[in-house]
Amino acid sequence: MDQITITERDTDISLGSPDLRTVDCDPDFWYPVAWSHELKTGKTIGVRYAGLPIALVRPTEGAVFALEDRCAHRQVPLSKGTVKGQAVQCCYHGWAYGRSGRCIDVPYLGKGKLPNGVRTYPCREAGGLIFVFPGDPALADSVPMPRLAHVGDPEYRTRQFGPRVACHYTFMHENLMDMNHQFLHRRQMGQIRARFLGQDRGENFVEARYSFGRTDTRQPLAEALIFGRHRDLKGKEQPVEEVVTVRTEYPYQTLNIVDKDGDLMMDLWVAYVPQSADQRTSRAFGLLSVRRPKIPFLIDLIWPALAVFTNRIFEEDREVVELEQQAWDAQGGDRNREVFPVVNHLRALLSRCGQPGQPAQR
Amino acid sequence: MDQITITERDTDISLGSPDLRTVDCDPDFWYPVAWSHELKTGKTIGVRYAGLPIALVRPTEGAVFALEDRCAHRQVPLSKGTVKGQAVQCCYHGWAYGRSGRCIDVPYLGKGKLPNGVRTYPCREAGGLIFVFPGDPALADSVPMPRLAHVGDPEYRTRQFGPRVACHYTFMHENLMDMNHQFLHRRQMGQIRARFLGQDRGENFVEARYSFGRTDTRQPLAEALIFGRHRDLKGKEQPVEEVVTVRTEYPYQTLNIVDKDGDLMMDLWVAYVPQSADQRTSRAFGLLSVRRPKIPFLIDLIWPALAVFTNRIFEEDREVVELEQQAWDAQGGDRNREVFPVVNHLRALLSRCGQPGQPAQR
Amino acid sequence: MDQITITERDTDISLGSPDLRTVDCDPDFWYPVAWSHELKTGKTIGVRYAGLPIALVRPTEGAVFALEDRCAHRQVPLSKGTVKGQAVQCCYHGWAYGRSGRCIDVPYLGKGKLPNGVRTYPCREAGGLIFVFPGDPALADSVPMPRLAHVGDPEYRTRQFGPRVACHYTFMHENLMDMNHQFLHRRQMGQIRARFLGQDRGENFVEARYSFGRTDTRQPLAEALIFGRHRDLKGKEQPVEEVVTVRTEYPYQTLNIVDKDGDLMMDLWVAYVPQSADQRTSRAFGLLSVRRPKIPFLIDLIWPALAVFTNRIFEEDREVVELEQQAWDAQGGDRNREVFPVVNHLRALLSRCGQPGQPAQR
Structure with missing residues (x-):
C-alpha cells in the first residue's frame, strides 16, 4: 500500500506528557564527543x-x-x-x-x-571516534559500545560527518525515521517517493522499512551512483527495488539500503549528542559506509560527488529541524500533530528511554 | 505664539497607568505587512x-x-x-x-x-501594499481600509519607504507628532524652527498644526526643492507660510503640507506594524506623495535627492527612537516627562485605543 | 621558603557568604571613567x-x-x-x-x-584620567584621590592601558595578587618562578611580596629590558633580586618592582571599573610608570617592545579571567578552592569593603 492508514490507537500516542522536547538523553550510554583526528x-x-x-x-x-x-x-x-x-x-x-x-x-x-x-x-576510542560515558561510571563496563556501520571493513568505504544542529536531538530522530520527508529533498533526489513497507518495534527500538518509487524519469547523477540507475533500456519508469531500513535503537540511529540481490549497499550509523544543558543544541556524529563497487577506484571517483550530495541533503535537513526547534521555542511547547504511526512509536520510545529534563536549567 | 504654555491639566495626562510602552496595538484594524512587489x-x-x-x-x-x-x-x-x-x-x-x-x-x-x-x-491588497486583519475576522469587512496618501493620483508622485525600527510603535507616533524635534534634523533641515499653530482631537485622533520659521538663511537644496525657496530678492529672511499638519488617526499617522495658496504639496501616510510579540520592534510602511511641479520632469530630477534627504531624516529618527526604547529597557519603565500638551493627548489616545500587552509574553 | 604552607585558619576564609562575585564595588570612591584625551x-x-x-x-x-x-x-x-x-x-x-x-x-x-x-x-581630572564619584556626593570632598603611579615625574615614563574585560572586578584583583600565575605567561616571561616572600594586611589593604627565580636561562628581550639581565659573566643562572610588591588598597591595585639597590624600577597603578549593572564586565584603567634608564633615549628605544610585551601579558590575563567568569556563570556560583592565604585575605578584603549586589538587577 502507498497510503498510510491511521487508527485511533496510533494517533493517541502523539500528544503525551511530558513534552518530548524536554526529555533529556539517558546519559547511561556511550556517546561520541569528538573525532579521533581532532585530538593529537x-x-x-x-x-x-x-x-x-x-x-x-x-x-x-x-x-x-x-x-x-x-x-x-x-x-x-x-x-x-x-x-x-x-x-x-x-x-x-x-x-x-x-x-x-x-x-x-x-x-x-x-x-x-x-x-x-x-x-x-x-x-573509549573506536572507529575514529572518542566516546565517553556521561552517566553512572559503575555502569560503563556493562553497557556495550555500538556497532559502527562498516568502519574498517575493506568491502566498504566510510565517510565521517559531524555537523552541529541547533535543535533537540529528538527532531533528528524523527526527521530520518519519516521517509515521507523526501519531499524536502526533491531538488536533490528527483521525484523519489517513499513507499512504506512495514514497521517493527521493541523495548528499545523502532524500525521502519521503505522502498522508493519514482514519479519522474530524471535522476540526479550522484543519486544514480549510490542507488543505481532506475531506467530500463527503453527509458521507461521502473520500480526501484532497494529496501531502506531506518532504525532507532536507543540512543543511536541507523539507516541501511539493501539492493534487490540482498546486498547491503549503504550503512549509516549516527548519534545525536546534546551539547547545551537544555539539550536544545546537538552535534551529530555520523558514519556512512558505502559498499565499494566491483570496478576498483570507482568509489574514489564518485566519492567527492557523494560528499556534495550528502552535504546538500544534510543542509536541507538541518534547516528544517532548526525551524522546528524555533517553532517550539516560539510556541513554548510541542504542537506536533503526527499522523504517521511509526513516528508516534518513535516518539514514545524516545520519551520512555530518556529522562525528564531539569526545569531549573532552562 | 512661539512658546507653548503648559497648564496643570495638560501635564497630568502624561504619567499614567498602564505604562504606554506595554500597550499593544488594537489588532482589529487593517495593517500592512508587505509591499506587493515583495511577493511574486x-x-x-x-x-x-x-x-x-x-x-x-x-x-x-x-x-x-x-x-x-x-x-x-x-x-x-x-x-x-x-x-x-x-x-x-x-x-x-x-x-x-x-x-x-x-x-x-x-x-x-x-x-x-x-x-x-x-x-x-x-x-487585501491596495496601493502597492498587502494588508491583513490580525484581529477578529468577523469584524474585517466592517472596518474600512485607510486612505493611502495620493497613491495612483497622476498629480503626485509617491515614494515607498519601509524601514524596520527596534522600538515600540508608540515612540514613532510621538516622534512625528512633536515637530519640536526638528532640532534633531538641524544638519538636514537647516535652522527650521517649528511654530505650533494649534491642535484638534477626537475619539480616535489627535492632530497638530505647525508653520515653519527659519533662524538661518542657509537652506539645503533638497529642502528647498520640497518646501520652496524661502528668500526674497534682497536675501532677507522671510516667514515660511506652509502649514504642516500631523495627525494620528488610530492606528495610522499622516503628515501633510499645504502651501500658502492652499495647495497640498506633500502627503505622507504611515503605519507602524509591531513585529515581535512584545511589540518592541516595528516595521514602518510609509507612502510619501509629492505634488508634481508645473515643469514636467522636474520631479524626476529631484527624486533621487528627495530619497537621500528623506532617508537621512529617517535614519536620525530611527536612531533616537531606538535610544528611547533602550532607555525604557534599562530603566524598566516609562520615565517620560512630557511637557507638550499635544504629545500628552497623543499618549492618551494610544493608551485608550490600544490593548494591554500580555505580561506572560515578555 | 619556596612552598606555601596552608593552615586551617587560612583556607577557612575562602568559602564565605555572600558569593564574592555578587559583591558590588563601594561607589563611595573616585573611579576613573575615561581618558582625558577621549574628551575633546x-x-x-x-x-x-x-x-x-x-x-x-x-x-x-x-x-x-x-x-x-x-x-x-x-x-x-x-x-x-x-x-x-x-x-x-x-x-x-x-x-x-x-x-x-x-x-x-x-x-x-x-x-x-x-x-x-x-x-x-x-x-575631577588628574593624571590624564577623568574621575567621577558615583556614590554619595556629600562624601566626595572627604575621600582622597589615589596616587597615580609616577605620572608627571620626569624620572619615569608612563604608559596608559585600558582594556575592557568581560568579568567581575574581583577576578582581576586576584589575578594580579597571585604571582604563581606566572605559569600562564610562560611563553612571554620565560621560566620565571615567583617566590613568595611575605604578606601584610590591614583594614583596607592586602599586600604580597615576591622575588623571581628562574628555572631556565633563556630570557625574552623585553623582559630583560624591564627586569634587567639575569646572568653573570659565565652565563650561569643567578637569583634575581628585585622585589615585586602587589597591593590592593581598596578599591585600587598597585604593583611595584624595586631592584637590588632599592630603586623603584616600575610602578603600576590600576583601577577596575564595573561597567554593567551586574558588575560582571569591567574596564581597566592602568598607568604603568617605568624608570628611565641612565642612558638617555634608551627608554624610547624599548618602549614599543614594552607595549607589545605588556599587551601580550594582558591578553593572556584577560582570556583566563573571562574563562573564570564563564565558569561562574555556568555553575551559578563561586566554586573556587583557594589554597594561597594571600588570595584568601584579598577575597575577605574585597567582600568586606564592597557592598551586596542587588539581586533584582541580575
Whole structure:
C-alpha cells in the first residue's frame, strides 16, 4: 500500500506528557564527543555533553582519558592547559591532574596537602571516534559500545560527518525515521517517493522499512551512483527495488539500503549528542559506509560527488529541524500533530528511554 | 505664539497607568505587512504581526491570501514551501493547504482522514501594499481600509519607504507628532524652527498644526526643492507660510503640507506594524506623495535627492527612537516627562485605543 | 621558603557568604571613567559606572563635568547631544542642561516653567584620567584621590592601558595578587618562578611580596629590558633580586618592582571599573610608570617592545579571567578552592569593603 492508514490507537500516542522536547538523553550510554583526528598526541581539547564540559586528553603514552573540564582551583578549563607526560596541567597556576582525576601537583605548594581533584568520565576510542560515558561510571563496563556501520571493513568505504544542529536531538530522530520527508529533498533526489513497507518495534527500538518509487524519469547523477540507475533500456519508469531500513535503537540511529540481490549497499550509523544543558543544541556524529563497487577506484571517483550530495541533503535537513526547534521555542511547547504511526512509536520510545529534563536549567 | 504654555491639566495626562510602552496595538484594524512587489506570482513569503507568523501566498490565479505560517503537522513555516496552483505545500512532508486554510492533501495519507488545517487572516491588497486583519475576522469587512496618501493620483508622485525600527510603535507616533524635534534634523533641515499653530482631537485622533520659521538663511537644496525657496530678492529672511499638519488617526499617522495658496504639496501616510510579540520592534510602511511641479520632469530630477534627504531624516529618527526604547529597557519603565500638551493627548489616545500587552509574553 | 604552607585558619576564609562575585564595588570612591584625551573641548561622551550612564562634558571654558546621561524629557543620552558654551543640549528636542544639572532651556517652552534637571556626579581630572564619584556626593570632598603611579615625574615614563574585560572586578584583583600565575605567561616571561616572600594586611589593604627565580636561562628581550639581565659573566643562572610588591588598597591595585639597590624600577597603578549593572564586565584603567634608564633615549628605544610585551601579558590575563567568569556563570556560583592565604585575605578584603549586589538587577 502507498497510503498510510491511521487508527485511533496510533494517533493517541502523539500528544503525551511530558513534552518530548524536554526529555533529556539517558546519559547511561556511550556517546561520541569528538573525532579521533581532532585530538593529537600530547594535546587536550574541550568538548561537551549536555552542558558538561569535558577535557579529552591524549597523553604521549597510553589511551585517551576524559576529565571534567574545570580546574579544581578556579574552574578554568583544563583543555586550555598543556599535556605533560601522563598529566594535564592547568594553564593558569599550573595545577596538574592525572588520568585518575587526582591533583598530583600544585607547583607552589607542598606535596603533603594537595587539594582534591576533578571528576573523570569513562572514555573509549573506536572507529575514529572518542566516546565517553556521561552517566553512572559503575555502569560503563556493562553497557556495550555500538556497532559502527562498516568502519574498517575493506568491502566498504566510510565517510565521517559531524555537523552541529541547533535543535533537540529528538527532531533528528524523527526527521530520518519519516521517509515521507523526501519531499524536502526533491531538488536533490528527483521525484523519489517513499513507499512504506512495514514497521517493527521493541523495548528499545523502532524500525521502519521503505522502498522508493519514482514519479519522474530524471535522476540526479550522484543519486544514480549510490542507488543505481532506475531506467530500463527503453527509458521507461521502473520500480526501484532497494529496501531502506531506518532504525532507532536507543540512543543511536541507523539507516541501511539493501539492493534487490540482498546486498547491503549503504550503512549509516549516527548519534545525536546534546551539547547545551537544555539539550536544545546537538552535534551529530555520523558514519556512512558505502559498499565499494566491483570496478576498483570507482568509489574514489564518485566519492567527492557523494560528499556534495550528502552535504546538500544534510543542509536541507538541518534547516528544517532548526525551524522546528524555533517553532517550539516560539510556541513554548510541542504542537506536533503526527499522523504517521511509526513516528508516534518513535516518539514514545524516545520519551520512555530518556529522562525528564531539569526545569531549573532552562 | 512661539512658546507653548503648559497648564496643570495638560501635564497630568502624561504619567499614567498602564505604562504606554506595554500597550499593544488594537489588532482589529487593517495593517500592512508587505509591499506587493515583495511577493511574486506563484510564491509565498513569511511576515509578522506582533509575533504572529503569517504566510502570504500569491497563487498563480486569484488574489493574495494569508495563512498562519506554521504547518499543522510539525509547525514548520509554510512560507518555506512551494505554491502549486491555488495551494501552498509545506516544504517538509508536502502537506498542502488552500485559501481556506484547510489541509487538502497529505501526499502519503488517504484523503478520507485529512488533518485539520491552519488559521487564516483576512487579506487585501491596495496601493502597492498587502494588508491583513490580525484581529477578529468577523469584524474585517466592517472596518474600512485607510486612505493611502495620493497613491495612483497622476498629480503626485509617491515614494515607498519601509524601514524596520527596534522600538515600540508608540515612540514613532510621538516622534512625528512633536515637530519640536526638528532640532534633531538641524544638519538636514537647516535652522527650521517649528511654530505650533494649534491642535484638534477626537475619539480616535489627535492632530497638530505647525508653520515653519527659519533662524538661518542657509537652506539645503533638497529642502528647498520640497518646501520652496524661502528668500526674497534682497536675501532677507522671510516667514515660511506652509502649514504642516500631523495627525494620528488610530492606528495610522499622516503628515501633510499645504502651501500658502492652499495647495497640498506633500502627503505622507504611515503605519507602524509591531513585529515581535512584545511589540518592541516595528516595521514602518510609509507612502510619501509629492505634488508634481508645473515643469514636467522636474520631479524626476529631484527624486533621487528627495530619497537621500528623506532617508537621512529617517535614519536620525530611527536612531533616537531606538535610544528611547533602550532607555525604557534599562530603566524598566516609562520615565517620560512630557511637557507638550499635544504629545500628552497623543499618549492618551494610544493608551485608550490600544490593548494591554500580555505580561506572560515578555 | 619556596612552598606555601596552608593552615586551617587560612583556607577557612575562602568559602564565605555572600558569593564574592555578587559583591558590588563601594561607589563611595573616585573611579576613573575615561581618558582625558577621549574628551575633546566642546564635546561630550557617554561612559558607564556599574550600569549608570554618565555624560562627561568638556565645555569650551571651565572644567569637565558629569551628568546622568539621560535627558529628563525622554531619557535619550545627553552624550548624543551638542555642547554650547557651558551647557549640553539634548540631540532630540534641544533641552539644555548646565553644570549643575538644572534644565536651563527648552527651546519651545516659556522660561517660567522649566522642568527639573538631571543628576550630577562629582568629577575631577588628574593624571590624564577623568574621575567621577558615583556614590554619595556629600562624601566626595572627604575621600582622597589615589596616587597615580609616577605620572608627571620626569624620572619615569608612563604608559596608559585600558582594556575592557568581560568579568567581575574581583577576578582581576586576584589575578594580579597571585604571582604563581606566572605559569600562564610562560611563553612571554620565560621560566620565571615567583617566590613568595611575605604578606601584610590591614583594614583596607592586602599586600604580597615576591622575588623571581628562574628555572631556565633563556630570557625574552623585553623582559630583560624591564627586569634587567639575569646572568653573570659565565652565563650561569643567578637569583634575581628585585622585589615585586602587589597591593590592593581598596578599591585600587598597585604593583611595584624595586631592584637590588632599592630603586623603584616600575610602578603600576590600576583601577577596575564595573561597567554593567551586574558588575560582571569591567574596564581597566592602568598607568604603568617605568624608570628611565641612565642612558638617555634608551627608554624610547624599548618602549614599543614594552607595549607589545605588556599587551601580550594582558591578553593572556584577560582570556583566563573571562574563562573564570564563564565558569561562574555556568555553575551559578563561586566554586573556587583557594589554597594561597594571600588570595584568601584579598577575597575577605574585597567582600568586606564592597557592598551586596542587588539581586533584582541580575
